[in-house]
Amino acid sequence: MVLVQAEVVDKQGRRCPLDNRMVHFSLWGEGRWIGGIAARNNHDLQRPDDHRQEGLLDAAATKNVSDNYVGAMSLPVECGVGRVLVRTTPTPGPISLSAYADGVKPAYMEVKSEGVKSEEYLPQLTLKGRLQRGETPAGSSYSDSRLCVNIVDATAGYDPANANRSYDDNELSEWKNDGRLSTAWITYRLAEKTVVDDICMKLTGWRLRSYPLEIFADRQLIWSGETERSLGYIHITPTRRVKTDQITIRLRGAGKDKDAFGGIVEVAEPAAGELDLFKAKDGGNTKSELRIVEVEFLKAL
Numbered sequence: 001m002v003l004v005q006a007e008v009v010d011k012q013g014r015r016c017p018l019d020n021r022m023v024h025f026s027l028w029g030e031g032r033w034i035g036g037i038a039a040r041n042n043h044d045l046q047r048p049d050d051h052r053q054e055g056l057l058d059a060a061a062t063k064n065v066s067d068n069y070v071g072a073m074s075l076p077v078e079c080g081v082g083r084v085l086v087r088t089t090p091t092p093g094p095i096s097l098s099a100y101a102d103g104v105k106p107a108y109m110e111v112k113s114e115g116v117k118s119e120e121y122l123p124q125l126t127l128k129g130r131l132q133r134g135e136t137p138a139g140s141s142y143s144d145s146r147l148c149v150n151i152v153d154a155t156a157g158y159d160p161a162n163a164n165r166s167y168d169d170n171e172l173s174e175w176k177n178d179g180r181l182s183t184a185w186i187t188y189r190l191a192e193k194t195v196v197d198d199i200c201m202k203l204t205g206w207r208l209r210s211y212p213l214e215i216f217a218d219r220q221l222i223w224s225g226e227t228e229r230s231l232g233y234i235h236i237t238p239t240r241r242v243k244t245d246q247i248t249i250r251l252r253g254a255g256k257d258k259d260a261f262g263g264i265v266e267v268a269e270p271a272a273g274e275l276d277l278f279k280a281k282d283g284g285n286t287k288s289e290l291r292i293v294e295v296e297f298l299k300a301l
Contacts, residue, residue, distance in 0.1 A: 002031070002086045002111055006099045008077055019080040023101045025073045027086065030113055031095035034085035037068050038075045077101075088113040146198060146298040150191040157183035166292040174204050174293045177251075181288040184251035190297060193245040198298040199223075199236040204291035206230050211290065212253040217244035224252070233294070247297060251290040 008019040027033050069075040075082060086095060092115040100106035119126045154163035158177040163186055166175040177183040190196075196217065203211055207229060215223040215238065222238035 001034075001088070002095065004084050004086060004097060004109070006077065006082045006084070006107065008080045008101070008104055016080040020076050020078060021101050021103070022074055022076050023082055023099050025084065026098045027073070028096040029110075030089045030091050030093035031097070032087045032089055033071075033073060034087050035069070035071045035073065036075055036082060036084040037070055038078055038082065039068065144301055147301055149194055149196065149297045149299055151188050151295075151297070152191050153189045154186055155189075156186040166295050169294070171202065171293055174291050176204070176289055176291040179289050181251060181253075184288050184290040185248060186290070186292065187246055187248040188295070188297070190245040190247065193243050194299045195241045195243050196222075196238060196247060196297045197241075197300040199238065199247075200233055200294075200296040200298060201227070201236065202233045202293040202295075203227060204293055206232060206234070206293075211251060214250045214252050216248040216250070217242035218246050220244075249290070249292070249295070251288055254288055 006023055006025075008016045008021065008023075010016060025033075075084075086097060088095070092113050094110055094112045096108070096110045098106060098108045151167045154160070154166065156163045156175065156177070158180075159175065163175050165173040166186065167188070175186065177185075199215065203209065210229055211227045213223070213225065213227060214221060215236070217238070217240075220240065220242050222240040222242055223236055227236070228234055
């Protein structure tokens, strides 16, 4: 592949940054025209037959040119400069390219492509296959270590009608309380009585906010502490193994906001970014908000 740059210059050889005239290219030899790109302007595209090389142009160069001159052999320079690509053919040999435009001297260049031993650049042509290990073993290549326990229903200290938003597999939705500590709890009813070995959660403001939580199995406390800041999901391992079908997550104090990852943003989508970068207006010192984007309960196998 050859990258060719054409410039419109003055008598002193200085490029003319205000020039946007149409430049016409001609190609001969063992080259295939790829072309360049330019913004559509008021120039009329000129593509006379003598600017083509029969049989050596890509299909795009022989069709109607798109609005950005892709495949055209005549295209304007921008700020006095334009670039085009020429691809070699399978046959080694000279490639000649000329460029001319109204009011300036034409330019001409020639390069020569050389043949190469393909096996030196494509090792797969000479690489021998090895079948000693036999066919791929039947069955799964992995084994499950955790199994998700389905959530049947949830109730909460505030807005219980939308409590399902915390486990609806939609990372753009969340459940939250009204900012009072007395309402900062949510209870999940599981499909079966089991020992929960892992609680996987994504909490709103996951990069900035640490939530002080208490987690209960029925009425027994199985975990207490502050959640870690993360770039998404966190995993909490209960400190007590209690068989239950009800898990309650309760906020026990005000969350603390502090950016733990500098300028890193995990999700660029605007709606998700609002949840990612959430920060309480008062800095999180007194606002007792529990906000859960997703939660999942896992049991060990």
